[in-house]
Amino acid sequence: MIVSEGDVSPEGLVAYELDGTYYLAFSNEVSGTTTAFTLAPVPEPETYALMLAGLGMVGWMSRRRRKA
Template structure:
């Protein structure tokens, strides 16, 4: 029941993606930051659901890799409501694509 925006920070030293809760655009809040060690310059971001689980996939221009994070719903502090997609993706799996040789 929540809406999140994920913003790739392309100019960081390692891949970083900022997550915002935009359910109420007048009261947008920063949720957290996904940091993907070994990746650089996240560009194309795509969220999807597979078998009832939420994922965020993104390509990395600087490192020629593709990463996938699992996003888990967690309760909001002091409430039983779901916060929606949280940054549990740090524990998720990551897929890497080999660099293409020129």
């Protein structure tokens, strides 16, 4: 079940944002505990492009050094 910011589902699931960080919290009515998890953002496509370009440069440099 997906909930919006601040909504509580019947299972005790809460999603919220605080200072640019997103959290997902589960509450247990039986034990009275709440467990919160920090959600990691999904990397943008530019991040993958930059990583692949860097790995390509490393590969190109290592191949160039072997020939010299």
